[in-house]
Amino acid sequence: MTKRKLFLLIQSLLCILIAALLVLTAVRLYLDGSALQAAGQTSEQIYTREKIIHSLIPILPLFLFSLVMTVFGLIRGIRDENAEKPVRSIELFDWEMSGDIPEIGKPLRGHEEAPGSFKLWLLMMLAAAGFIILGIYNGSISDVFHKAIMICTECVGLG
Amino acid sequence: MDKTANWWQSHRPSKRKLIQLYCALLYNAHLKGFIDGEIYRGSIKTVCVPGLNCYSCPGAVSACPLGALQNAVTSSGHRAGWYVLGIIMIFGLTLGRTICGWLCPFGLIQELMHKIPTPKIRKSKITRALSCLKYVILIIFVVAIPLFYIFRFHRAVPGFCKYICPAGTLEGAVGLLLNPKNDNLFSMLKILFTRKFVILITCLTICIFCYRAFCRFICPLGAIYGLFNKLALISVHVDADRCNGCGACVRNCRMDVLHVGDHECINCGRCIHVCRQDALSLTAGHFTLIPSDGDAKREQPEVTSTRRRFKLIIQALALAALLFVLFWVNAS
Numbered sequence: 001m002t003k004r005k006l007f008l009l010i011q012s013l014l015c016i017l018i019a020a021l022l023v024l025t026a027v028r029l030y031l032d033g034s035a036l037q038a039a040g041q042t043s044e045q046i047y048t049r050e051k052i053i054h055s056l057i058p059i060l061p062l063f064l065f066s067l068v069m070t071v072f073g074l075i076r077g078i079r080d081e082n083a084e085k086p087v088r089s090i091e092l093f094d095w096e097m098s099g100d101i102p103e104i105g106k107p108l109r110g111h112e113e114a115p116g117s118f119k120l121w122l123l124m125m126l127a128a129a130g131f132i133i134l135g136i137y138n139g140s141i142s143d144v145f146h147k148a149i150m151i152c153t154e155c156v157g158l159g
Numbered sequence: 160m161d162k163t164a165n166w167w168q169s170h171r172p173s174k175r176k177l178i179q180l181y182c183a184l185l186y187n188a189h190l191k192g193f194i195d196g197e198i199y200r201g202s203i204k205t206v207c208v209p210g211l212n213c214y215s216c217p218g219a220v221s222a223c224p225l226g227a228l229q230n231a232v233t234s235s236g237h238r239a240g241w242y243v244l245g246i247i248m249i250f251g252l253t254l255g256r257t258i259c260g261w262l263c264p265f266g267l268i269q270e271l272m273h274k275i276p277t278p279k280i281r282k283s284k285i286t287r288a289l290s291c292l293k294y295v296i297l298i299i300f301v302v303a304i305p306l307f308y309i310f311r312f313h314r315a316v317p318g319f320c321k322y323i324c325p326a327g328t329l330e331g332a333v334g335l336l337l338n339p340k341n342d343n344l345f346s347m348l349k350i351l352f353t354r355k356f357v358i359l360i361t362c363l364t365i366c367i368f369c370y371r372a373f374c375r376f377i378c379p380l381g382a383i384y385g386l387f388n389k390l391a392l393i394s395v396h397v398d399a400d401r402c403n404g405c406g407a408c409v410r411n412c413r414m415d416v417l418h419v420g421d422h423e424c425i426n427c428g429r430c431i432h433v434c435r436q437d438a439l440s441l442t443a444g445h446f447t448l449i450p451s452d453g454d455a456k457r458e459q460p461e462v463t464s465t466r467r468r469f470k471l472i473i474q475a476l477a478l479a480a481l482l483f484v485l486f487w488v489n490a491s
Binding site: 005007008009011012015016019022023026027029030034045046047048049069070073074075077078079080082083086087088117120121124125127128129130131132133134135136138139140141142143144145147148149151152153154155156157158159 | 166169170198199200202204205207213214215219221222223226227230231234238239240241242243244245246248249252274275276277278279281282283316317320321324327328331332335336339342344345346347348349350351352353354355356357360361363364367368389390392407410411
């Protein structure tokens with residue numbers, strides 16, 4: 001195994017390890033917190049800033065080491081060179097499909113503009129402009145605004 | 160000195176990366192929000208940005224099109240969401256998935272994660288098959304779940320935002336919780352946050368190994384824009400007279416395209432530089448945005464200077480727009 005491959009392998013293991021530790025920390029905090037709440041200690045929050053910081057401290061050295069390795073790798077240009085090479089084939093299935101999927105090597109399709117596509121584009125643009133005007137008229141524009149100016153607690157996972 | 164210059168030449172951020180950074184800053188120009196811990200509530204939030212950017216992020220100055228779409232679906236009982244439909248159609252018809260490749264902050268985050276030096280997973284028939292998953296997610300989480308909840312329980316539930324969206328967790332939750340003024344929000348963190356946090360970490364980790372994994376397999380907004388890709392004004396143009404069908408463009412593309420410009424193409428322009436026949440270019444109608452490498456070298460000096468002048472004007476306007484937005488949203 002070359003030094004490059006070893007470096008990449010160590011970095012990938014570090015990334016997976018950090019991710020696994022973060023996930024386990026979150027799950028452990030949740031389970032411990034809910035157990036306390038179930039035991040009747042309702043004043044105890046599942047997550048607090050102090051608990052999160054305390055749980056992340058053991059992961060911090062790994063994270064910093066991975067960061068240093070990343071910076072070193074980027075400066076030295078260490079990367080998976082196979083990723084830069086073209087793939088050999090991307091046929092979806094082993095057998096030849098009739099229809100739209102072209103084989104590699106056959107002339108590319110999709111570059112000839114279908115007749116009437118400009119008219120279709122123009123029609124759809126006019127329809128879109130019409131929808132926006134209709135939206136301003138029927139008030140759906142204000143729905144967007146009222147949703148956007150409130151913190152969507154469900155969207156961000158706050159419940 | 161030469162070594163440093165060579166290193167910088169090979170490592171400097173590309174124009175696409177700079178535009179992505181610009182957009183990330185423009186969409187999240189409410190820098191005061193990160194200090195105050197408050198989201199922006201100005202009138203500019205009526206407008207949707209083209210990319211995936213959670214409007215609960217303290218820095219967000221506009222609405223997220225996907226969140227607005229789900230909200231429109233839940234409101235469809237009493238008011239049709241024509242505005243959101245029109246906005247998304249305009250974005251799709253003008254830019255298509257160029258938005259994913261050039262204008263989406265979460266796309267930028269994925270590409271930066273992918274830069275971490277590890278072994279990478281290349282595209283294959285498995286990734287091609289997985290790319291269909293985002294259409295399933297679009298139908299189930301963006302349309303079906305909100306409709307189910309509104310008609311069954313009379314409750315508006317943005318399915319994708321609530322159960323999956325990692326951008327919301329990263330930009331919204333983490334953005335808000337980092338500020339000590341929002342300590343009261345910690346009492347709301349329960350199973351939903353735990354689940355979404357796990358999804359976020361999983362998503363970011365996969366992106367380290369697999370190029371734009373979220374974009375390719377999960378993002379319903381990319382799925383929607385992909386439907387417009389064939390009609391979009393900005394697209395990769397193939398010169399049929401020059402193309403010899405070698406397939407180098409498709410083989411070198413990191414997305415799961417079957418041919419350039421299809422619904423998986425994010426118009427990143429990588430194929431343009433790979434094509435040895437100079438058959439590819441990025442066009443906006445009849446105007447060439449990125450010519451092929453050969454055409455760029457053969458360009459007449461006056462065309463090059465016109466292009467350069469045009470670029471400078473666009474850059475100046477873009478900078479002026481950014482400064483204006485930064486001043487406007489942070490001064491109020």
